[in-house]
Amino acid sequence: MRGRGTAALTAFGRDRASGFLKPRVDQIRRWDLLPSLCLASLVLLGVLFYVWQHIQVVRLGYEIEHLQAERLALVRQENELRFEVARLRSLRRVEEIARRQLGLTSPMPGQVIMVE
Amino acid sequence: MKHSSAGRGRHRRRVILLFFSLAAALAIISGRLFSLQVHQHPKLVEAANRQYRRLVPLVSRRGTIYDRNGRELAGSLRVPSIFAQPLQVEDPERAASALAGALGLPAHKVLERLKSDKPFVWIKRRVSPEEAAAVAQLGLKGIASIAESKRFYPKQELGAHLLGFVGMDDRGLEGLELQYDECLAGKPKWVVRQQDALGRPIFREEAGDAQGCDLYLTIDEVIQYVTERELEAAVVRSQAYSGSALVMDPMTGEILALANYPSFNPNHYAEAPSFARRNRAVADYYEPGSAFKIVVGAAALEERLVRPEDRLNGEGGAIEVGGIMIRDHERFGTITFSEVLAHSSNVGAIKVGMRLGKSLYYDYISGFGFGNLTGIDLPGETPGMIRRPRDWSALSLASLSIGQELSVTPLQMLVAASAVANGGTLVRPYVARSIKAADGKAARHGSPVQLRRVITEETARTLTGILKGVVTEGTGKAAAVQGFEVAGKTGTSQKLEHATGRYSRKKVVASFVGFLPAEQPRLAIVVVIDEPKMLQWGGSIAAPTFREIARESLKHLRIPPAAGGRFRLAEGILGAASRLN
Numbered sequence: 001m002r003g004r005g006t007a008a009l010t011a012f013g014r015d016r017a018s019g020f021l022k023p024r025v026d027q028i029r030r031w032d033l034l035p036s037l038c039l040a041s042l043v044l045l046g047v048l049f050y051v052w053q054h055i056q057v058v059r060l061g062y063e064i065e066h067l068q069a070e071r072l073a074l075v076r077q078e079n080e081l082r083f084e085v086a087r088l089r090s091l092r093r094v095e096e097i098a099r100r101q102l103g104l105t106s107p108m109p110g111q112v113i114m115v116e
Numbered sequence: 117m118k119h120s121s122a123g124r125g126r127h128r129r130r131v132i133l134l135f136f137s138l139a140a141a142l143a144i145i146s147g148r149l150f151s152l153q154v155h156q157h158p159k160l161v162e163a164a165n166r167q168y169r170r171l172v173p174l175v176s177r178r179g180t181i182y183d184r185n186g187r188e189l190a191g192s193l194r195v196p197s198i199f200a201q202p203l204q205v206e207d208p209e210r211a212a213s214a215l216a217g218a219l220g221l222p223a224h225k226v227l228e229r230l231k232s233d234k235p236f237v238w239i240k241r242r243v244s245p246e247e248a249a250a251v252a253q254l255g256l257k258g259i260a261s262i263a264e265s266k267r268f269y270p271k272q273e274l275g276a277h278l279l280g281f282v283g284m285d286d287r288g289l290e291g292l293e294l295q296y297d298e299c300l301a302g303k304p305k306w307v308v309r310q311q312d313a314l315g316r317p318i319f320r321e322e323a324g325d326a327q328g329c330d331l332y333l334t335i336d337e338v339i340q341y342v343t344e345r346e347l348e349a350a351v352v353r354s355q356a357y358s359g360s361a362l363v364m365d366p367m368t369g370e371i372l373a374l375a376n377y378p379s380f381n382p383n384h385y386a387e388a389p390s391f392a393r394r395n396r397a398v399a400d401y402y403e404p405g406s407a408f409k410i411v412v413g414a415a416a417l418e419e420r421l422v423r424p425e426d427r428l429n430g431e432g433g434a435i436e437v438g439g440i441m442i443r444d445h446e447r448f449g450t451i452t453f454s455e456v457l458a459h460s461s462n463v464g465a466i467k468v469g470m471r472l473g474k475s476l477y478y479d480y481i482s483g484f485g486f487g488n489l490t491g492i493d494l495p496g497e498t499p500g501m502i503r504r505p506r507d508w509s510a511l512s513l514a515s516l517s518i519g520q521e522l523s524v525t526p527l528q529m530l531v532a533a534s535a536v537a538n539g540g541t542l543v544r545p546y547v548a549r550s551i552k553a554a555d556g557k558a559a560r561h562g563s564p565v566q567l568r569r570v571i572t573e574e575t576a577r578t579l580t581g582i583l584k585g586v587v588t589e590g591t592g593k594a595a596a597v598q599g600f601e602v603a604g605k606t607g608t609s610q611k612l613e614h615a616t617g618r619y620s621r622k623k624v625v626a627s628f629v630g631f632l633p634a635e636q637p638r639l640a641i642v643v644v645i646d647e648p649k650m651l652q653w654g655g656s657i658a659a660p661t662f663r664e665i666a667r668e669s670l671k672h673l674r675i676p677p678a679a680g681g682r683f684r685l686a687e688g689i690l691g692a693a694s695r696l697n
Contacts, residue, residue, distance in 0.1 A: 058312075058318060062316070062318060064319070065316075065318060076193070076194050079191070079193060080193055082188065082191075083188065083191055083193060083268050083270050084270075086188040086191075086270035086271065087270040087271070087272075089187075090271050090272060090274070091337065091338065091341040092271075092272070092273075092341065092345075095345075112671065
């Protein structure tokens with residue numbers, strides 16, 4: 001049974017069965033897979049980079065939007081304060097304080113000296 | 117062997133089947149991809165853009181108005197406005213009660229709005245930050261706030277007639293706000309916004325034009341304030357109906373101040389009566405009376421029909437023209453032409469007017485700009501009224517010689533006096549000095565415009581000398597400013613009563629128009645007081661007001677007094693020092 005089986009092996013089968021060829025076949029398969037693996041890794045890296053980049057852009061977008069809103073609020077506040085200062089500097093108000101609270105008066109013509 | 121071959125065949129079939137299955141799946145996916153990416157691409161892109169891109173309209177900020185020194189006179193702020201979406205409000209009664217308390221509104225009116233079948237209703241617009249915070253704290257569903265632009269006039273009444281005001285839609289309704297509305301308002305601004313699934317903005321790309329331009333005026337805040345203060349004091353002191361005053365640089369036509377009394381606060385313009393909002397300085401006209409003798413004098417001097425020293429018979433203070441007796445305010449004998457103007461003799465002015473004749477005098481009246489718009493960049497200006505010589509009666513030439521039978525605006529009188537002050541050239545008055553676009557670049561500069569020469573420099577110089585006499589020894593003594601030479605003319609004209617068609621015995625318009633320093637004029641000022649019940653003469657109410665405005669304005673502009681004036685000042689200081697010692 002054993003001899004019949006051996007005799008029945010083809011030349012190719014004999015080669016395959018031989019211990020000498022087996023490691024070489026595995027080696028060839030590994031080398032065959034490597035480029036595919038590298039390619040897949042590169043594609044994966046590319047995809048990951050693209051996703052990371054996209055997430056970063058969106059995150060920065062939120063951050064910019066937040067900062068812009070903050071800036072806008074500060075600009076509005078600055079504008080409000082500017083007008084508050086303008087209101088407080090109203091000459092009618094200043095004169096009223098000067099006359100009523102501080103007791104100041106307008107200088108008479110003889111009290112003004114023009115320095116040239 | 118057989119078994120192995122059958123197994124291989126089966127395996128092979130399976131592989132083939134798997135291949136075709138995968139190929140079919142790939143074909144289906146490819147087909148679907150083709151359909152989505154190529155066939156339906158435009159439609160899907162549009163749908164996606166609708167979901168995550170939004171075109172948001174923004175209210176562009178209305179430009180700021182500054183005085184000539186960059187002080188804010190009008191500006192816009194973003195303030196919250198409270199609105200409701202009635203369909204989303206769960207308990208309108210409770211919401212109305214809470215909102216009424218927070219916003220100080222009648223509850224029934226709020227409830228009426230909340231029960232509206234409209235998708236959007238305003239509850240209260242342009243509320244204070246405190247009110248907006250109180251509403252937010254209520255946490256009512258269907259109630260929210262949105263930012264709107266609100267116009268503020270930080271100096272309140274200052275320059276109210278000049279600045280005007282804007283309506284609820286932020287569009288100019290009066291004054292410079294109306295005149296430069298298109299520029300100040302800017303164009304609608306749109307923002308393209310990308311948003312996530314929750315509607316939160318991720319990016320925004322700005323498009324469209326920026327905010328409205330800023331306006332820099334020729335007005336000086338200090339001179340404007342002084343003019344308003346002194347005008348108000350004069351109107352109150354004389355118990356007058358109203359008053360107007362203008363200050364201008366006679367060389368350039370730059371308006372430094374424009375005031376009317378009564379006035380109003382443009383922050384609350386709706387509360388002011390319409391007569392208080394009227395810009396009388398350019399929109400109302402009056403008979404100038406004796407102040408118009410400047411024009412008859414200029415014309416007669418220019419035509420060499422009279423010289424300052426020429427003597428005229430005062431006819432004892434009365435002259436009959438066309439069957440009507442015209443009287444002087446006092447009896448004059450023989451007086452020089454200079455004295456005619458200094459003491460404001462009607463008889464003398466009529467005699468000079470007669471020498472001119474209708475046609476020539478009309479040409480000078482028109483030449484000085486009467487009957488035409490001055491061209492100032494303010495809305496509502498009136499040209500006044502002057503009839504053509506063919507429509508004049510036998511009395512008209514005499515009446516026009518003393519400033520009757522024609523109507524002028526205070527601004528026209530000021531422009532005419534400025535022509536004498538600057539050596540004989542009529543200038544166009546203007547208020548907007550420059551317009552700056554939102555990017556900070558000056559879009560336009562207002563510049564002096566010389567319209568035409570109306571008299572020669574020599575005539576202007578001679579007339580200035582005569583007008584100085586009005587202040588030193590004539591009817592305008594109260595206009596004298598210590599340390600400066602003042603040239604000007606008083607005017608007191610009776611008002612025409614439309615009901616009777618006759619001149620009123622009680623109602624008058626008192627005015628003074630002049631300029632200083634007389635030899636090198638920096639300021640031209642006109643003061644018009646309408647219907648004073650006390651101090652009814654131009655020399656007793658308008659002239660002192662002129663003096664106060666001039667004195668404060670010169671001090672503010674740091675214009676030193678003439679040499680003689682300095683000496684007098686020094687004497688005053690020495691006197692004060694000796695008293696202290």
